[in-house]
Structures are given as C-alpha cells and as structure tokens.
Amino acid sequence: MIDTTLNWVDDRLGIAKGGRTFLDKIFPDHWSFMLGEIALYSFVVLLGTGVFLSLYYIPSAHEIIYHGSYLPLRGQKVSEAYASSVGLSFDVKSGLLMRQAHHWAADIFLGSIAVHMARVFFTGAFRKPREFNWIVGVTMLILGIVNGFLGYSLPDDLVSGTGIRIAFSIVESIPVVGSYLGFFLFGGNYPGNGDIIPRFFLLHILIVPALIAGLLGAHLGLLVKQKHTQFPGKGKTEHNVVGSPMFPTFMAKTTGFLFMVTGAIFLLGGFAQINPIWQFGQYEPYQISYAVQPDWYMGWLDGALRIMPSWEWVGWGHTLPLEVFLPAVIFPGLIFNIFIVWPFIESHKTKDRAYHNLLDRPRDRPMRTAAGAAMLTLLFTVFCASSTDVLANFFQIELNYVLWFFRIAVIAFPIIAYFVTYKICQEMRHAEGVGKRKRASVVLRSDRGEYTTVASEPRPGDGHEELEAMPVPVSIDLVPPELATGAGVRRVLR
C-alpha cells in the first residue's frame, strides 16, 4: 500500500532519493539545540490562537456603548476595538484562554529567540557558512519585536494607547522627515482619525507574520541545506554530523516537544493572567495610570529613553530631539546592526576564512564570549532601567539616585562584564577537567572504618558515547536477535 502510493508520487515528482535523504537527515543531540524549536513552536501557537482571535476582534476605532457581560464597563463609551477585545475575552467561549495564550506565546516566542540567538553566538554557530542564517534570524527577531508591539497595541486599552502615543513621538523625533512619517503612518496628527487601528491590524495579522513565515522557511531551508553544527566529541568532525535521524527518532522527539511547548503556553494562558485590558479601561489620550510599562521585549528601549539626559538640540530654526532620537532610534539601530555585521567583524579580525561545522566552547573564544557578555549586560541594564520608578518605590530610594545609578551602570557594567568574563574564560581554559562530564564518586566505609572512594556506575548516556557512529540503516533484518549469529555484533553494514 505504502509502496504503491510512493511509486505513484515518485513517477510524477521523483521524490524517492530526496525524500530518503531527508528522512535520513541527522540531528545532533544537545539540549541547547531545542531553544530554536521553542521559538518555532510558539510561532505555531501564535498563528493558531491568532486566527481564532481575528475571528472576533473588530479593528475599528468607531465609538460605541459597551453592552457586554463585564458589568463595570456597561454603558461606557468605548471603541469597537476595545469592546470586541473585552468581548472575545468574556463572551466568546474559551476566548480568554486563547487571548492570554496568544500573549504568552508572543512573550515566549521572543524570549526563546533571544536565548537561541545567545546560544548561536556563544558557540560560534554563526561562522562561515552560516552568516546568511544569522542575518535571517536577526531579521526575524526585529520583525518579532515589531509585531509584538503592533499586537498589544490593538486592544485600544489605556496601557497600549500610551505605547502608541510614545511610538508616534519617536517617529516624530527623526530629523527632517519625522513629522511627515508620523502623519503618514497615523493618517494625521496624533491620534489620527482612527486609521491607526486598521493599519496596525493589517500589519499585525498579515504583512509582518507573512514576512516572518517566509524568513522562517528560509531559516529552516538553510538549516537543512547546510546541515546542523555539532559540539566536538568522539567521531565528530568538520565533515560529518553525528546524532539521531530525522525519521522516526527526531520526529518523535520534536513532535512531543511541540505538544509540550503548546501545553505549557496554554497552562500559562489559563492560570497566569496577562494584560487584563478590562482593568485598564478604554484608551483616552489625556488619561494615564501609574507604572506604565511595555511588554518585556520593549523594556530595553523604554529603559534607554528613561535614563537619557534631556539633550534637545535647537539651532538654525530647527529642533533635534536627541533625548528621544538617540535612545529610541539610533540605539536600537546600532544594536541590531552590530548583531548583523558581527560574523563579518569577527572573521575579519581573526582572518578566519574556513568552514566551521564544529561548535566552540565559549571559554575557548574569550574575546567573543566577553563581548557577548558585555552586550547582554548592556541590554539587561537598560531593561532594568525601564522600572526606575518601581525600583525607587520598592526600595524607598530617591528616584534621582536610581536614575544616576543606571546612567553610570549602563556604561560601567558592560565594561566590568567584559573583563570579568574574559578572565573567567582564561582561567577555565587553563584549569583541568573543567567542562568534562563528571561521574559521581561513591564513598565507602569499610568494617574497620576506612574510607575509600570509587567512581560510580556509568550513566546511560556515558555508555552511549562509546559506540562508533554508523550511517542510518534503511532496512532492518527483522530476524529475532537470538537467531542471528553472534548477538550484539553487526552482521552487515552498508
């Protein structure tokens, strides 16, 4: 039956050779290789829950009177966008779960991208021949952040509206063309005449996701074509890949992982409240609440805006709002550009033009690891700076001190992080046995009170290392092992 079907398809498409190569594709095993899978599967959840939400959300700023089931809002003037967002949370069955799962999936999507990217960076997986895929990945990160912002702006609640207001002002701060760009984007002076919601909706559910999906296809296509990187180890060289085959082992593991990531997101969506828009209320340009903060992946931009000194430049009849333009446009632009050009900077500096399929241990590349640590420290410091007011309140410190702490920290901490990391890497390189898998020691006491130490039994994975890797067998002799000559010995190898 399978044979007949395959033959029918193969007569028309010639899939046999390529199809088998694909099923035989080897996936190296390491826990850190599944970070990207988390991103992939949370994107799947985003698409699924997103389709559900788009069935009930109405992208319109048209004002109506709320008549839904949430009593505190009854009779209030709200936009259709806000009313439908509250409506799909309370009046559509499983709607609240879907909305919260969608929001959690977005936060996890960007979080896993960040961690996956750090893994790729610190292990040197971006090196030749994988520069393309690194750039594709950074582009998806940028698009993901943009789409996250667009998405949480759609409900038209008080918090998201404040974010849109800030976005308009940031666009406005761009020299020469800023106010034009802002007016074109919003259909007029802020808040426009309600154009921004359908525009953001179109971008959020069609254009940006389509771009991400296309780049995702390219990301995975390049991964198949260029094959995985792997950590050095027994039998692993620059010219092979050692691990488990696509079918059925990897497919089983990754399908299970898809289920588990989805399950975790839905549990969060049901039990961990996120973005309770009905508590914030409808957005009005003149209203605001205390401790307004964006989603986590926007925090680093908000923090940069907070700690920037008020350096507005005025001259020759023009204003250059550097206090906005530098932290909100130049700073992220610089960061993303550093990400994109890093592989080229590194290969230029190291004069390394070779193919690299074996991964680095971070400590073996102290400069890169230290640079990465400095970048993470910088981003984490500005991220923390986005809660200056909350920190000042919590620790009962004057806001002024908190602000100045971050202004100094944002420069000092990355430098400290660089040198500390560099030193740690160097020490680790010279220490013995660091990074080797340790076997537990069993301490025994004899009858006479004498203590001896022996290594414990090898764990299942330890023995695994000792087998010589073989090509994936396609057909298996289904003779019971006890009838085969010399059990445990390979009879035929291809």
Add this chain to the structure above:
Amino acid sequence: MSAAQRKDPSVTPVSLSDPHLQPLAKHPERVQVLASLAMVVGTLGFVGFAIAYWVGNQSQWLAATFGVGLLGLGAGVIAWGKYLMAQGPFVEERHDFHSTDEERSALAAAITERGGLEVKRRKVLGGLFALGSGIMAVVLLFPLVRSLGPKPGRTLFETNWRKGSKLVAVDGREVTVDDLVVGGVLTVFPEGYIGSSPDQTILIRLADQAPDEHYPLQPPGNPSWTAGGYVAYSKMCTHLGCPVGLYQEQTQQLVCPCHQSIFNVASGAIPEFGPAPRPLPQLPITVDLDGYLRATGGFNQAVGPGFWERP
C-alpha cells in the same frame, strides 16, 4: 516488496540485534509503562477538555485539561523517541558547498559575457529600461505613501485654544473660579473639543486669590497668564507626549508617569528631573465677569514632544 528485495545497492539490511538499534533505556519495559501512562493521562486530558467546554467557560479548567492533554501526550512521545527508539549514534557525511572553479567561472561568464554582451551592445535600451523602472518606483510611492495621510503643515504648532475659549472639563462642565480648592487639579479642554489630544490642558489651583489677581510665578512662567490663583499648562509631556497626570501638591510638581520627567509648576513648569527637555507650554487664562475661566489666547509655543520643524 519486502525489505530484502529492494534494489538500492547502498541499502543492505542491518541486524535487529545491532547495538545501534537498541533503545537507550536500561529497562525499556518500564519506560514503556510510564510513556503509556503519560499518553493515557494526556488522552483523558483532552476528553476532560471536551467536558469542560461543554459544561462551562472556565479558563482554568479549559487550560488545565487542554494543557495536561498536550503535556501528557507530548511527554509520552518524547519518552518513546528518546529512550525507546534506536539509540545510534548515526552519522552522515557533510560536503562543502562551494562548486568547482570551472562551475564558478562558467556562472560568472554567463552573467558578464553572455548577458553583459547584450547590455553593452544596446546601451540605449538598457538605459531607457533603467530610467523607466526608476520612475515607476518613484511614482509608486505616491499611492503607497503619500495617500496615507496629510502633510503636517502647521498642524503641530496649532491647538484649538482661542482667545475667549471657555475651559471645559471632560464631563462637559464649564469650569468656574470656585471649582477647585487650593492644590486641586483638573484636566480641561477648549469648549467643543473635549478629549482632543493636543488640546489637553492641566489646570492647577496654586493659591486662594481674588479672580483678577495674578499668582507670582517664577520665570519662565508668566504671572499675567494666571488668574484667581489658577495656572494652566499643556498636559502633553514635552518628552514623548504622555499625559503629565500626577500632581504632587506639597512639592508643586507635575510628574509624567511614563518616563518620570518632573515639572515645577510654580516656575513655569520647568523640567527639574528626567528626560523632558522643555517646560510645558503655559496657557494664558483669565476669569470672566460670570466667574468662568477662559483662555486669553493659545499656547505660546508648539505643545508636546520635539520635532524637526520646531524652531
């Protein structure tokens, strides 16, 4: 066709007893029991989801059942794949991507020689096509970009405050000199423009004074623009346009909750702290004969954050 009959020469059967085909688990039967258990729990989870959906719309029940379903089934399949399938390790060769030098120069020649020849022979056609396409790209911008919104013009410099505009609260009430006690604040708009973003103004009563008396503001504040102890400032933060909504009466400071710019109300809303670069523009107000507060003109400068055209 049995496995042994396949023709592909590279495909020779491997014995089932090959160590590479053995599961990783020491006790596969136990793992199978656990995996089956997980899958049974998962399946029950999905059945539970159907019941939870049928019975009501409790997010927690829906999430618990659906989540347990996915986690159970997922854990079962992962255990199957990780501990019960052939442990390997398996290997696959990797080949460099680069082509031979001949193939490379053939590609380069196809572009530069075969194609380049035609371009060089017909420079006029190439130039005309490039020109036409370039103009097409430019004119495409008109419908794509230009139709999206009006040009800014003077919009960013203007508000709807006029000489004589009554100050109106959000609920439509016209504000009189007796409406606020000392230390009170109110968001006001010009009559007819309630809720308008650029017009939002914060009215503060700093002192208990006769309607025609001026409050002694420090510069750059203008004392003659106050009336009856009231002073009015644009509510749009000069940093990023958030509403400057928090008033601390004791220190006479307005705080922007977005990025913590602090403006001193008693001296013309000058920024004392934070990233805001300029004072909040002051609105000149007066008290008319009936006790209503009115503007005596617009703001003296553009409200809100900075932009290029601002002098």
